[in-house]
Amino acid sequence: MGIGTSIFLIAVGAILTFALDANIGGVSLDVVGWILMAAGVLGLIMTALVWGRRREVVTTAEPVEYRRVEERRDTAPPL
Numbered sequence: 001m002g003i004g005t006s007i008f009l010i011a012v013g014a015i016l017t018f019a020l021d022a023n024i025g026g027v028s029l030d031v032v033g034w035i036l037m038a039a040g041v042l043g044l045i046m047t048a049l050v051w052g053r054r055r056e057v058v059t060t061a062e063p064v065e066y067r068r069v070e071e072r073r074d075t076a077p078p079l
Contacts, residue, residue: 001043001046001047002043002047003044003047005040005043006040006041006043006044006047007040007044008040009036009037009039009040009043010036010037010040010041010044011040012033012036013032013033013034013035013036013037013038013039013040014033014037015033016029016030016032016033016036017029017030017033017034017037018033020033
């Protein structure tokens with residue numbers, strides 16, 4: 001689950017929990033909203049953990065050797 005999907009779940013869950021006051025077929029939209037918000041927060045945490053591991057810095061033990069490249073200039077322009 002990505003960051004966008006997690007934020008979307010949190011937003012939909014907050015709307016169901018705090019903005020609507022209805023019950024549909026014995027299902028409380030407040031409970032569904034809280035579940036969606038919890039899933040969104042869990043998704044954000046899991047995404048942060050996965051992306052945090054991918055961004056590790058890799059260093060080499062040997063120093064990098066820089067070589068100077070000299071330009072070669074001809075005295076006469078090409079024909």
